[in-house]
Amino acid sequence: MKKVIGLLLFIILIFLIINFNNTKILILNNIDIWLKYIVVSIGPTFIISNLLYQFPFVSFLLYPLLKKIMHFENQKACSLFLISILTGNPTTSILISNAYHNKEISLFEANRLLSFTSHVSFIFIINFFGLNKGIKIIIIQILSSIIISIFYKNKNKIKLDTNNIININNDFINKTPILLFNILIIICIVSFIKVFLTSFINTPILLTIINFLELTTGLINFKDNFLLSNLLISFNGVAVGIQVFMNIKKTDLSFNQFLVFRFIHMFIVSSIILILFFINLFM
DSSP states (O other), X not given: OXXXXXXXXXXXXXXXXXXXXXXXXXXXXXXXXXXXIIIHHHHHHHHHHHHHHHSOHHHHHHHHHHHHHHOOSSXXXXXXXXXHHHHOTTXXXXXXXXXXXXXXXOHHHHHHHHHHSOOSOHHHHHHHHOHHHHHHHHHHHHHHHHHHHHHSOOSSOOOOOGGGOOOOOOOHHHHHHHHHHHHHHHHHHHHHHHHHHHTTOOOHHHHHHHHTSOHHHHHHHHTTOHHHHHHHHXXXXXXXXXXXXXXXXXXXXXXXXXXXXXXXXXXXXXXXXXXXXXXXXXX
């Protein structure tokens, strides 16, 4: 399998070299997309999230209410959910993994959070779609997460040994440049694969499938399609999924469960949009 992937990447590299001028333009376009949508939207959220993680005053206020609705194990779990709305994945998976390793949440709660937390930064969504459309998407995404949390709960009460908590320094500010650079590399790699594939096969079905490879470039093509945009945000994209896998592969967290719930989340999102469509149609 590795040899096949290696051969495919080699062929794509040769293709890009042969079409060097187009490749250069593609890279410049990707950098423009990265600066316009990623750096502006996600960069500041890491700073805010760092403060919220170290000083969880927001979760302190909302935890009593959200605990009854979303069945959070403790305030830390609530805090992770709220921070996930700011940071999205793959950072959310790192935070959840750290919290579990830190013995601040149980394994069950870590997997539960990984299943339903909001995985795309709301600042990114608003920056991408504008305020009006962006808020609608955010509400649908978070509502879907809440629905999953209501039905996916632990019936057994878990008591954590808080005396053995390990202190881990979650310094988002120092990690932000590396994370942002990694996102740029992934955007470029996925765009290279897209150009290579569509040069030989260019059908609507293939284009739709390819757009699910990477979130940002996929949303650019889905921007005028409300349903597909929501489904891609729900799914996160293959590239983000790979990053989540790399973040949790050495832990007890279940990537298979994460993946299954991405499809469940997509189904709930599509159901909500369908219901809203009929309400608007008949009202």
